[in-house]
Amino acid sequence: xELRINQQTYQVEADADTxxxxxxxxxxxxxxxxxxxxxxxxxxxSVLVDGNVxxxxxxxxxGVVGREVTTIxxxxxxxxxxxxxxxxxxxxxxxxxxxxSGQVMAxxxxxxxxxxxxxxxxxxxxxxxxxxxxxxxIHAAVHELAQGENA
Amino acid sequence: xxxxxxxPDDLLRLRNGETVNLSRRRFLAGTAxxxxxxxxxxxxxxxxxxxxxxxxxxxxxVPAFLEIRPDGSVHLLSPFVEGGQGVNTAMAQxxxxxxxxxxxxxxxxxxxxxxAYVVMENGWRITGGSMSVRMSYPTMRRLGAxxxxxxxxxxxxxxxxxxAELGTEPGKVVHAASGRSLGYGELAAKAMDLPVPDxxxxxxxxxxxxxxxxxxxxxxxxxxxxxxKAIYSIDIKVDGMLHAAVQHAPRLGMTVxxxxxxxxxxAMKGVHSVHQLPGAVAVVAERWWHAKRAVEALQVxxxxxxxxxxxxxxxxxxxxxxxxxxxxxxxxxxxxxxxQGDVAGALASAKTTVEATYHNQYLNHAQLEPPxxxxxxxxxxxxxxxxxxxxxxxxxxxxxxxxxxDPARITLHSPLLGGFFGRHFLYDSANPYPQAxxxxxxxxxxxxxxxxxxxxxxxxxxxxxxxxxxRAGLDEKGxxxxxxxxxxxxxxxxxxxxKQGDKVDPTALEGLSGKAYAIAxxxxxxIYVKGPAMLGxxxxxxxxxxxxxxxxxxxxLADKGGHDPFELRLQLLxxxxxxxxxxxxxxxxxxxxxxxxxTAEDGSKRARGVAMASPxxxxxxxxxxxxxxxxxxxxxxxxxxxxxxxIVNPAIIEAQVNSAVSLGLSQVLLEESVWLNGMPRAxxxxxxxxxxxxxxxxxxxxxxxxxxxxxxIGEPPLPAVAPAVANAVAQLTGxxxxxxxxxxHTFS
Numbered sequence: 001x002e003l004r005i006n007q008q009t010y011q012v013e014a015d016a017d018t019x020x021x022x023x024x025x026x027x028x029x030x031x032x033x034x035x036x037x038x039x040x041x042x043x044x045x046s047v048l049v050d051g052n053v054x055x056x057x058x059x060x061x062x063g064v065v066g067r068e069v070t071t072i073x074x075x076x077x078x079x080x081x082x083x084x085x086x087x088x089x090x091x092x093x094x095x096x097x098x099x100x101s102g103q104v105m106a107x108x109x110x111x112x113x114x115x116x117x118x119x120x121x122x123x124x125x126x127x128x129x130x131x132x133x134x135x136x137x138i139h140a141a142v143h144e145l146a147q148g149e150n151a
Numbered sequence: 152x153x154x155x156x157x158x159p160d161d162l163l164r165l166r167n168g169e170t171v172n173l174s175r176r177r178f179l180a181g182t183a184x185x186x187x188x189x190x191x192x193x194x195x196x197x198x199x200x201x202x203x204x205x206x207x208x209x210x211x212x213v214p215a216f217l218e219i220r221p222d223g224s225v226h227l228l229s230p231f232v233e234g235g236q237g238v239n240t241a242m243a244q245x246x247x248x249x250x251x252x253x254x255x256x257x258x259x260x261x262x263x264x265x266x267a268y269v270v271m272e273n274g275w276r277i278t279g280g281s282m283s284v285r286m287s288y289p290t291m292r293r294l295g296a297x298x299x300x301x302x303x304x305x306x307x308x309x310x311x312x313x314x315a316e317l318g319t320e321p322g323k324v325v326h327a328a329s330g331r332s333l334g335y336g337e338l339a340a341k342a343m344d345l346p347v348p349d350x351x352x353x354x355x356x357x358x359x360x361x362x363x364x365x366x367x368x369x370x371x372x373x374x375x376x377x378x379x380k381a382i383y384s385i386d387i388k389v390d391g392m393l394h395a396a397v398q399h400a401p402r403l404g405m406t407v408x409x410x411x412x413x414x415x416x417x418a419m420k421g422v423h424s425v426h427q428l429p430g431a432v433a434v435v436a437e438r439w440w441h442a443k444r445a446v447e448a449l450q451v452x453x454x455x456x457x458x459x460x461x462x463x464x465x466x467x468x469x470x471x472x473x474x475x476x477x478x479x480x481x482x483x484x485x486x487x488x489x490x491q492g493d494v495a496g497a498l499a500s501a502k503t504t505v506e507a508t509y510h511n512q513y514l515n516h517a518q519l520e521p522p523x524x525x526x527x528x529x530x531x532x533x534x535x536x537x538x539x540x541x542x543x544x545x546x547x548x549x550x551x552x553x554x555x556x557d558p559a560r561i562t563l564h565s566p567l568l569g570g571f572f573g574r575h576f577l578y579d580s581a582n583p584y585p586q587a588x589x590x591x592x593x594x595x596x597x598x599x600x601x602x603x604x605x606x607x608x609x610x611x612x613x614x615x616x617x618x619x620x621x622r623a624g625l626d627e628k629g630x631x632x633x634x635x636x637x638x639x640x641x642x643x644x645x646x647x648x649x650k651q652g653d654k655v656d657p658t659a660l661e662g663l664s665g666k667a668y669a670i671a672x673x674x675x676x677x678i679y680v681k682g683p684a685m686l687g688x689x690x691x692x693x694x695x696x697x698x699x700x701x702x703x704x705x706x707x708l709a710d711k712g713g714h715d716p717f718e719l720r721l722q723l724l725x726x727x728x729x730x731x732x733x734x735x736x737x738x739x740x741x742x743x744x745x746x747x748x749x750t751a752e753d754g755s756k757r758a759r760g761v762a763m764a765s766p767x768x769x770x771x772x773x774x775x776x777x778x779x780x781x782x783x784x785x786x787x788x789x790x791x792x793x794x795x796x797x798i799v800n801p802a803i804i805e806a807q808v809n810s811a812v813s814l815g816l817s818q819v820l821l822e823e824s825v826w827l828n829g830m831p832r833a834x835x836x837x838x839x840x841x842x843x844x845x846x847x848x849x850x851x852x853x854x855x856x857x858x859x860x861x862x863x864i865g866e867p868p869l870p871a872v873a874p875a876v877a878n879a880v881a882q883l884t885g886x887x888x889x890x891x892x893x894x895x896h897t898f899s
Contacts (some may be wrong), residue, residue: 025439032378033379035521035601036519100518
């Protein structure tokens with residue numbers, strides 16, 4: 001099947017129900033998207049599909065044919081994603097960093113749809129787990145982005 | 152191809168058989184002449200060490216640690232492993248301060264095993280126990296100073312001036328008299344060929360002149376970790392590798408009796424081969440997804456553990472509730488850890504006595520990165536393994552023991568850890584690398600094995616459980632005159648050894664013992680109860696449970712004696728200026744101690760609790776503010792004052808306090824590994840909750856630098872969180888909670 005990932009076209013041989021995560025990681029070698037649970041519980045595998053955040057570990061690859069997938073590797077090519085990464089660095093969000101690809105994707109999706117989200121909208125969107133407890137740093141980074149001060 | 156590279160990261164990406172030009176940290180600008188050319192299979196560490204000056208003093212073999220490239224970048228092979236705690240940045244600050252190189256110019260990787268990298272003052276090399284910085288601080292400063300001296304010497308030769316006329320500015324040697332300067336990158340080749348100076352000859356910088364130590368220097372890995380570029384064990388790729396997945400026996404100790412559908416599984420898409428391993432079955436495939444699906448489809452007849460099982464057999468009737476009852480029923484004998492004064496006499500003559508029994512729960516580490524290991528046998532029979540670990544030499548030696556290979560023929564790579572919290576120590580049966588090595592050997596190709604989250608939660612080593620019985624006596628003023636804590640438990644070190652040691656396992660009782668309060672008569676003892684569950688170290692280890700018990704019980708004593716818990720602590724700390732200052736600091740930070748209950752601006756009824764802890768060489772004091780929301784405890788704010796003596800990076804400390812608070816809240820509010828019928832109920836985050844963002848508290852940090860001996864920072868901010876929350880809840884609800892997590896209790 002033909003996939004569009006990070007503005008490139010790939011020919012992939014995979015069963016239709018293979019999770020997008022494993023096609024991205026093992027077939028395409030893009031390992032920035034992480035496996036954490038395989039059950040859409042933690043959000044470490046978050047990617048964008050047509051600008052919406054999805055959990056790649058439970059998304060059948062066949063479901064993204066004809067759509068535009070963005071992974072963390074291309075996030076700085078996106079104007080909003082670039083701002084998010086800059087805020088993540090400014091706020092020194094990452095600790096172990098394992099969940100942060102997914103956190104950055106979730107924040108990017110939120111801000112692409114809602115450039116100035118309310119606290120309630122931020123809380124509803126930023127639900128990925130972080131075992132290092134970077135939640136307050138994430139909160140601070142997204143709030144700053146929501147105020148547009150980091151443009 | 153003769154690739155010019157020296158960084159482990161670059162090595163990871165090389166194809167098998169490629170020759171690597173290892174410059175031995177003696178970088179020769181623009182030419183490879185004179186550099187050593189080695190086959191890829193040779194262990195990196197020992198070669199580097201051989202090239203370094205022979206010396207017996209710890210942390211002085213400069214070329215083994217440092218390479219400065221022509222562009223001036225400083226490539227450090229650190230003895231430690233970065234897993235979020237910021238140790239790579241801390242090492243760059245400490246070495247950079249004395250080397251006179253901006254930490255931002257550092258590239259840090261984890262060094263291979265080897266004697267040269269044993270730099271901790273206790274003679275160990277681990278990344279744990281909150282020890283990395285505090286146990287290596289003077290040594291790593293001296294390492295930077297030695298390297299600077301070598302660069303100065305090289306500069307003197309290059310410029311033809313006496314070394315005494317030279318100084319340094321960040322990244323360069325400067326001759327002020329002539330205005331000439333040479334970048335470190337220009338001098339490094341010559342400098343690293345010089346003999347390492349006498350370690351006693353170098354002078355360290357006066358702390359008042361520090362530019363980077365003590366400052367909120369930015370983490371070196373912030374951008375890579377925000378853009379998916381950071382490489383963890385699970386991301387390793389080597390040429391020709393196959394992927395593997397396992398299905399473990401439902402209970403540890405069971406072995407494979409037979410496979411009912413092996414032929415069908417072998418015929419599944421992508422499957423390379425099916426394997427039987429000790430206590431597990433495995434499928435090797437071209438893709439991990441195929442391996443996982445196939446191994447989960449395997450129908451296995453599991454046999455009960457044999458009498459001579461080499462692992463801890465888990466019985467079919469084991470349950471966590473049953474184990475707690477078993478611990479509670481233990482009457483002794485007990486072994487003393489502390490015994491001061493006359494506890495029995497003081498209890499007998501006390502005006503009032505108080506008794507209470509506490510217990511805690513098992514916990515998973517639940518680090519977000521599932522364990523993995525990649526193993527490759529090279530054509531010459533040497534072995535390379537990439538795996539998450541907190542102790543390179545111990546893992547290398549274990550691999551040598553298991554494979555029979557000479558340690559010199561084993562190359563161990565230690566990529567970034569996707570969280571650890573104590574998960575990546577050497578736990579027999581809880582690590583995937585023995586399986587990965589066996590599979591690589593069996594298939595004759597490199598194998599990357601990933602444990603699914605479900606297999607990880609089945610084999611993770613648990614944070615121990617304890618039942619602690621307290622007795623205390625109060626005098627006529629309501630002040631404690633005696634306290635006794637007897638813990639029925641097995642410490643993680645005892646569990647790993649499989650037996651009691653000559654002394655009480657300090658990791659079993661820390662947090663019950665070692666309390667600073669002036670109570671004249673005190674006794675802490677352990678009833679050793681060996682259990683079937685695999686136990687491990689969990690962030691802040693014994694303190695993670697014991698400070699919850701002790702600090703909660705201390706509030707019970709305050710209430711019984713009619714004292715405010717904050718004031719009682721101050722009273723019991725009279726004559727201890729360090730802890731008095733700390734307690735007052737957290738009080739101030741919170742806007743002045745007020746216990747409540749009080750009504751907050753949003754109309755909710757709230758209360759505050761206080762607790763202290765003395766873990767890993769540091770001191771901590773915490774105040775928590777809580778309310779109830781729909782019967783559930785909501786923690787609004789955590790104020791924490793922490794005194795690690797002296798510090799390296801206040802920004803990273805604040806991040807570590809946040810991190811430890813989140814784990815502390817997770818364990819006190821909602822986290823628990825429940826076992827039934829010899830198996831964990833939860834095999835993934837759906838049934839094993841960890842703290843979600845919605846339940847995080849605001850965290851306010853005050854760092855107090857008392858100037859005492861430097862303590863740890865990764866674990867110390869954790870233990871006082873749970874009791875501060877429990878004490879606040881008790882004040883709010885009138886309900887004293889004597890076990891974690893609070894989600895097991897109903898509040899109204």
